[in-house]
Amino acid sequence: MPFPLATAPLFNFDITADNSLVLDLSAQNIALESVHSSATLADYIEQLLEEKGKSYAIGGYAEKRVVYQRFSHFNASAESERNIHLGLDIWAPALTAIYAPANAVLHSFAYNDNAGDYGATIILTHQEAGQNYHTLHGHLSLKSIENLSIGQTFSAGEHFAELGAEAENGGWPPHLHFQLIKDLGAYKGDYPGVVKESEKDFYLRNCPDPNVYLGIAEI
Template sequence: MNDELVRGEERLATCLARYAQGEAPFPEGQKLLSWIGDNQDQFASVLSFDLKTCRKIVYDFSCNGDVVIGGTSDPARQTELMFAQMAAQNAPVGVGRYREDRICYQSPQFKVGGEARSQHLGIDLFLPAGTPVFMPLDGVVHSFADNDLPLDYGPTIIMEHNPEPGITFWTLYGHLSRESLVGLYEGKPFAKGEELCQFGDYPINGDWIPHLHFQIIFDLLGKRGDYFGAAKPSQWDVWEAICPNANLILQMPENVTASRQGV
């Protein structure tokens, strides 16, 4: 393990210890939250249409319903089902919720120490493979990787944002096409509204229904090109402080956040 990851684990341990003592687990995040809140009207849509106004279907993946993601499900069949539902309701995008305790994350792959990392830290936007993704604000490439294990992110990009002195945070874009990584280099700049990447298809995207996993990160914990996309429910308050609700940037008016009970 490199020194950067070791220091990241130490910072996470400090956050967990602070929470156990009844203290704010990541107090540095409050300044970042305030900046995002103060600048919400400046963010661009990550899609070619306005997420604030378009019609959507908000899905519940805390239990198995008509559409199933992950696990042993057939992504081709589930893609067909989901996109048929979206077409029938004239909804160009499907949404997977933040904070949702998902049944698909109960496999051994997501379990460490007996408890699954099952509570979703980002927001999913479901659209066809090849859909372009645009920068919500200026940034530079921090890191990128093809996380090619089954049910992983597939091609992934992490962008760093330094909008003003003392303000640094990151956004993660997962389940992309392999072409999205071509020509990237660490430090490459992208302007607000510029196309960054495209949605990937199964199996390249980790073998999921085509979608974008979008996540805000306040501390990378030493990671590069990859990051936790779900948290242990017992540690949720800590992770929420490190990875706040991605809808702070996306700004969808619908309820895209699961309750603390996961419903």
């Protein structure tokens, strides 16, 4: 059975090839050799957007990244290094509003405050075309997780969160980590968004491509 598609956009603007660039944070991008902090990553993204005349940057699904090497949260040892990214990142200004991509029930939320982690995080549960699935929204503002109640509902297209600034989003330039999850298991308010290369086959099956779900695969 085909995986469901979003019934509403995540933002109040379209993500198109005209206004967005695909951001390469892979190990093959030698330009990242000079990126050693959130500030230098922000400068790198800002410079690219200016050069290309774009407003937003997207990318990252199934990408093998080097930017996690500065965080012990991802790299306790060489054997446990996590560098395969399971979500889609959409880089936009802090406080950018986020909308439910389909009718949803609030599954869980948390403040994952390790350096390099999600920061404020919301997980929604959806049922479309007879299938249950989840969407994880990471790097949100702390305000986004205030006054929430497990089980509360959101309609497709309803505003429910906003992007967080670096001080509250895990230490990153503002962006949304958007991830599809078929089976959450026992996780609440959290789920691996970056995994070891040896684990990628399982996790990529459990976390389908968000580009297809959101209808932006052509970018």
